[in-house]
Amino acid sequence: MAQTVFEPWEDPDQKPLIQFRNVTKRFGAFTAIDNLSLDIFEREFFALLGPSGCGKTTMMRMLAGFEAVSEGAIYLSGQDIGPVPPNKRAVNMMFQSYALFPHLSIWDNIAFGLKRDRLPKNAIGDRVSEMLKLTRLEKFAHRKPHQISGGQRQRVALARSLAKAPKLLLLDEPLGALDKKLRQDTQFELMDIQEKTGTTFVIVTHDQEEAMTVASRVAVMDEGRLIQVDTPARIYETPTSVYVADFIGDVNIIEGHGTKSGDGYDVTFAEGQPVLHAKTSRDLGSAGKCYLAIRPEKVSISAEKPEGKTNLVKGAILDIAYLGNLSTYHVKLASGQIIKAQTANTRRIARRDLTWEDEVWLSWTETAAVVLES
Numbered sequence: 001m002a003q004t005v006f007e008p009w010e011d012p013d014q015k016p017l018i019q020f021r022n023v024t025k026r027f028g029a030f031t032a033i034d035n036l037s038l039d040i041f042e043r044e045f046f047a048l049l050g051p052s053g054c055g056k057t058t059m060m061r062m063l064a065g066f067e068a069v070s071e072g073a074i075y076l077s078g079q080d081i082g083p084v085p086p087n088k089r090a091v092n093m094m095f096q097s098y099a100l101f102p103h104l105s106i107w108d109n110i111a112f113g114l115k116r117d118r119l120p121k122n123a124i125g126d127r128v129s130e131m132l133k134l135t136r137l138e139k140f141a142h143r144k145p146h147q148i149s150g151g152q153r154q155r156v157a158l159a160r161s162l163a164k165a166p167k168l169l170l171l172d173e174p175l176g177a178l179d180k181k182l183r184q185d186t187q188f189e190l191m192d193i194q195e196k197t198g199t200t201f202v203i204v205t206h207d208q209e210e211a212m213t214v215a216s217r218v219a220v221m222d223e224g225r226l227i228q229v230d231t232p233a234r235i236y237e238t239p240t241s242v243y244v245a246d247f248i249g250d251v252n253i254i255e256g257h258g259t260k261s262g263d264g265y266d267v268t269f270a271e272g273q274p275v276l277h278a279k280t281s282r283d284l285g286s287a288g289k290c291y292l293a294i295r296p297e298k299v300s301i302s303a304e305k306p307e308g309k310t311n312l313v314k315g316a317i318l319d320i321a322y323l324g325n326l327s328t329y330h331v332k333l334a335s336g337q338i339i340k341a342q343t344a345n346t347r348r349i350a351r352r353d354l355t356w357e358d359e360v361w362l363s364w365t366e367t368a369a370v371v372l373e374s
Contacts, residue, residue, distance in 0.1 A: 006216060008041040015078070017042040017167065017200055018063070023072035025058055025224075032058045034224040035072070042167075045194050045201045047211035050221035050247075056204045058224075060170050063202065064093045077167065092166040096173040098157035100145040107132070107141040110160045117164070131159035134193060151182045155189070162197055171203040175210060187213045208248050212236065220244050236295075242372050245293035250328070252299070252339045258290035258371065265371055267292055270335035276311045280371040291372045296342035298368040301329055302361050303354060309363040315339065317358045329354065331362055 008014040016039035025033040033055045040046045048056035061067040062074060065086030073080050081089055100109050110131050114124045132138045135155040140148050145156065154174065161169055174190070175183045191214050194201045205211050211218045212232040219229045220243075228235060228244045239245035242253060256269030256276070264279040267290060276292065284290055306312070318338065319330040322345075329341045341362055354360060 006043070008044070009039065009217065014041060016040060016075075017044075017077060018202075019075040020059070021073050021075065023059075023062070023074060024070050025055075025062060025067060026070045032224050033062075036224070036226060037072075038219065038226060038229065040200065040202060042200055043198050044216050045191065045203070045214055047215035047218045048202065048204045048221060049206070049208065049211040049218050051206060054221040055224040056221050057172060060093070060172060060202065060204050063168070064091055064170055065089055090167040091170060092161045092164060092168070093170040093172065094157050094161040094174055096176050098145075098153050100153060100156060100160075102145055105142050105144060106137060106148070106156050109145070109156055110163050112160065113164050127163055131163050134162070134196065135159045135189075150178055151186055154178065154186060158190070158193065162193070162199060165197075166199065168200045168202065171201060173205055174203065175205075175207075183210070184213075190214055212248070220247060238370060239293060239372070242291050242293065242374060245370065245372065250296050250340060250342075252292075252294045252296065254292040254294070254337065254339075254369075256290060256292065258284050258288060260284075264366065265290065267371075270333070270337060273313060273333065273335050273337075274311075276369070277366050278369040278371050279366045282371055282373075284371065284373055288373075291374070292369040293372055294339075294364055294369045296328055296340040297326075298364050299339065299341035300363050301331070301341040301343065301354065302363075303358065305361050306363055310366050311369075312361060312363045313339070314359065314361055317354060317356055317360060320354075320356065329360070331360060 018040040020036055020038040023033055023036045024031065048059060050056050058067060062069055065084065069082055073082060101112065107128055110128045111124050114127055132141055135158060137152065137155055137159065140152060145153055175186055178186060187210060203214065215232060217229060217231055218235055220227045220235065222243060228240050235244060235248055239248065245251050246253060254269050256267040258265035258267050261277065264277060265284065267276045267278060269276065278292055313333055315331040315333040317329055318332045321328040325345055327343050327345055330338055331341060332338050339362055
């Protein structure tokens with residue numbers, strides 16, 4: 001049986017769980033969020049991504065009720081949550097510091113919110129057991145936070161946040177304190193837990209890799225505005241601006257002058273360099289300044305001149321970054337432009353036939369480059 005693709009944002013009949021409607025947030029003369037509108041759907045794992053100071057944490061704090069909206073409104077399940085105090089919202093927030101109680105056991109940390117809600121003892125016991133099982137912490141139930149690892153403490157904070165079954169869980173840089181390997185492992189655990197519980201997760205992060213790994217959709221932000229909201233694949237493969245192309249992953253940006261030609265554009269970019277061609281359905285008008293965004297893994301590198309290539313440039317290897325599974329070659333063209341080409345190291349020993357200062361040819365297909373206006 002074919003699995004249904006989860007894309008509620010493509011279905012006009014689906015009602016969003018969260019709606020930001022023309023939301024502005026000012027701190028004195030400074031505008032942190034600028035007339036922002038956004039829909040987030042039930043069961044989504046949604047990522048707010050951007051550099052420090054772009055407004056992503058402010059958005060999260062307004063959702064949690066720690067900041068008031070200056071203009072506009074935020075709706076949760078169709079209700080304006082502006083007047084609703086933080087403790088009355090069906091929203092929970094997991095902080096980067098985890099904020100666990102050091103004197104309480106793991107069991108009591110998870111039970112804390114349930115006890116405050118005066119739930120019956122057996123209901124608390126059942127729910128804590130369920131959360132311990134979900135986060136694979138059963139054998140640590142009677143330990144204190146200092147007696148377990150950073151990754152386990154992260155899972156305790158998650159279990160405590162989910163114990164009250166919120167409609168929405170907000171995660172503020174939740175994996176920032178973990179080392180890279182543990183962070184990668186925990187990303188998959190988070191995805192698994194989110195899927196099992198069906199809770200809507202909104203995560204704030206400045207780590208592009210993390211957002212691209214965990215999220216169903218990513219909102220790339222800059223200076224209080226949404227630059228692009230889309231699935232990770234579309235943001236990577238079809239960015240709508242140079243900012244997004246440059247912010248997500250590694251990319252070559254070639255600035256040039258585009259002239260409409262057949263099914264795309266001919267792009268001149270430097271004196272003495274060949275005209276490049278890119279297929280696109282985007283219309284830049286008859287001619288004008290444009291940018292080509294090309295991912296390094298889509299650029300082929302060879303010592304010999306390949307035949308029959310549309311986009312073919314020559315340069316010298318300036319630098320080589322060996323990353324184990326990949327090698328990235330930084331190639332300087334005669335114009336001074338540096339283009340990166342990436343190759344997979346599929347053999348046991350990386351090929352050493354290309355080295356520093358070698359003259360090489362770079363090529364890519366007509367569909368490899370994304371044509372952008374700005």
